[in-house]
Amino acid sequence: MKYHSPAFQGRALVYQGFGGDTMIGLMVELAVTPDSGAAFECAFAVQAAAVRANEPGNRLYELFKSTTLADSYTLVEIYEDDAALQAHRASPHMAANRLLTAPFLAAPPVMHMFTIVPYAL
Numbered sequence: 312m313k314y315h316s317p318a319f320q321g322r323a324l325v326y327q328g329f330g331g332d333t334m335i336g337l338m339v340e341l342a343v344t345p346d347s348g349a350a351f352e353c354a355f356a357v358q359a360a361a362v363r364a365n366e367p368g369n370r371l372y373e374l375f376k377s378t379t380l381a382d383s384y385t386l387v388e389i390y391e392d393d394a395a396l397q398a399h400r401a402s403p404h405m406a407a408n409r410l411l412t413a414p415f416l417a418a419p420p421v422m423h424m425f426t427i428v429p430y431a432l
Contacts, residue, residue, distance in 0.1 A: 368395025
């Protein structure tokens with residue numbers, strides 16, 4: 312299975328990371344302050360570009376805007392393994408970009424972590 316986003320050209324989405332480790336998925340609920348959505352999206356675009364350019368262990372990093380809740384977004388992330396997730400969290404570009412997105416948050420992010428359940432076709 313391949314993910315077909317232009318941002319991830321050529322990156323195969325597989326159910327196990329290199330070395331057999333189970334991939335890790337995250338869904339992060341983000342509430343932004345009223346009328347700051349456009350500015351938040353611009354700041355997030357810088358962050359997403361840095362993740363895609365610098366993190367080979369990241370398989371998906373996409374922001375979704377709610378159509379039912381005002382000022383609400385969900386970030387969906389997939390990492391090859393725990394090492395890739397830890398590298399993401401400790402990366403200099405994330406430290407710098409958190410400063411760009413944090414002013415727009417109306418509440419602390421709510422994070423949900425998952426392991427990917429493989430299925431047979």
